[in-house]
Amino acid sequence: MNNPELIGKLANPKLTLFAFHLCNNLAKGDKQPVDKADHLWQKCAALGHLLQTNPQLDFLPEKLNNRNSQNSQPSDYLELYESNGNRVVSFETVSQPDRLPLKGGIYPLQLHDTYALDFTLLSPNSTVEINQLSNLNFQGCLLPREIQASLGQTLVLFAKPVDFAGNHQDLAEDCVDALFQDSELKQPKPYLVGEGKLLGSPIFEFDNSQEDPRLKCHILVWLDTDEKTSEIEASGNYYRPLLNLLCCRSKILYVYHQAYLCNKEARKLYSQLEEKVEEFSRLKSDRKERLEQLEGWLTELPQIGLNYARYLRDIELHRITIETNVVNYSSWLKKLGDCSVKEIDNLDFVQEFIKGSCKTFRQQIKLNMSYLTAGKELFQQMIETIRGIVEVDAQKQQVKYEKNENNRDRNLQITIAVVGVGIGVAGVVSSSYTLAVDKPWGFPSFQHPLLSPHPFFIAIIVSCLGGGVLGGVAWLIARKVLKSSSDRQSVSGSQSQPVNPVLQEAEEVRSTRDTEVR
DSSP states (O other): OOOTTOOOEEEEEEEEEEEEEEOEETTTEEEEEOTTTTHHHHHHHHHHHHHTEESOSTTHHHHHHHHHHHOOSOOSSEEOOOBTTBOSEEEEEOOBTTBOOOEEEEEEEEETTEEEEEEEEEOTTOEEEGGGGGGGGGGGTTSHHHHOOTTEEEEEEEEEEESOOSOHHHHHHHHHHHHHTTOOOOOOOOEEEEEEEETTEEEEEEEOOOSSTTTOOEEEEEEOOSHHHHHHHHHTTTHHHHHHHHHHHHHHHHHHHHHHHHHHHHHHHHHHHHHHHHHHTTOOSSHHHHHHHHHHHHHHHHHHHHHHHHHHHHHHHHHHHHHHHHHHHHHHHHHHHHHSOTTTOBOHHHHHIIIIIIHHHHHHHHHHHHHHHHHHHHHHHHHHHHHHHHHHHHHHHHHHHHHHHHHHHHHHHHHHHHHHHHHHHHHHHHHTHHHHHHSOOOOOOSSOSSOOOOHHHHHHHHHHHHHHHHHHHHHHHHHHHHHHHHHHHHHHHHHHSOOOHHHHHHHHHHHHHHHHHO
């Protein structure tokens, strides 16, 4: 504050809030309103209660919503209010002993996909002290934290200095301090960022450099110091170019902030991918555990990759929107220049927004996109590599399973062959039973101490020896025959079945990816 006592006078001060709020969502269609699209009209009703306006403004939200629902034609400049030929809602504040009597007007518009609000308070035909400007911003009711317009806002103070011979910049800074002195909101106060001349009189730009549009406090202090200024300002020819210029500015700042948020979220997803890459280099050696781990990744990574791609898409859309609004901003700046006083006005500070801020925005988005695009390719490579490894491991596991099944079948066949031989031997034993019945059994005696073996035992011994030999021969022959048959089937299968190109490519991708990770 340059003057602690805010000494000075202003004639006919007028404070205008230009607030901009998104009404249509690109993702839901041009005619689909966003949530709380009538936010600005609700704020007007709340301001009516706070300022004690006459008439009250509670009727405004419903009337404007009905008016908008009846209109289906898109327009770059649509007036939303009409009553008895009036397109402005006029009101007065109730007289208070400690407050200035004020008049006001509300002029609601729709500019393409944006609602624009002109909420003006003025003290007509009066001269006020600078410290009384707080009445125009009672309890900070017109500051960004209270209005919360999604695309942002600008406050324009237009007043004529009275008996003032000092520095206009100091006066402008005192005016900003006066607008904030009745505010209890804790937010950064705007500081001087530019100055020039509009319609023959000095204009000063203040900003608090907040990234969030809902917190950005942008103020223009326009001092009426030239006799031509009041006349040209009253004609209103400059109004539409200035309104659209401020709307384009708010959109550019809003869209860049959205691109910044998208980049921030995309980098979080990229960090998750980097963690997976680190884990990938430490995969478990056990095939079954490795398969379970990789299959879990195949469920998780595609969803992360999809969200990542959506953020990239949104950033690209934001970049295009910035480019479009830069062109529109330049066009409206030219039209505003056509309304200006030649050889007197200086709008270089307005042009600087294009040359400085917008150029920086575009360069930063381009840099972010180049970084994130590389991450998108890494997502794709990671998913393809995991799929390749899963397919290869699954095939190996299937081959092992089939080999075990073949071994079990071969062992079963061998067992059957041996059992068959055993059954044959059992048949020999059963046929020898008659020997045990036909010939009596003898026992050693003094006359015959040594007896020859009974024919039954001889038949049993010979049958067992013969069965064992024949069973062993049968086992060897069956094993050899089954092994030869299995080998022929393997060779035949490898020759008749072509190499799966998907598995081959997956194996090549995996090998390449392993090299890159290491």
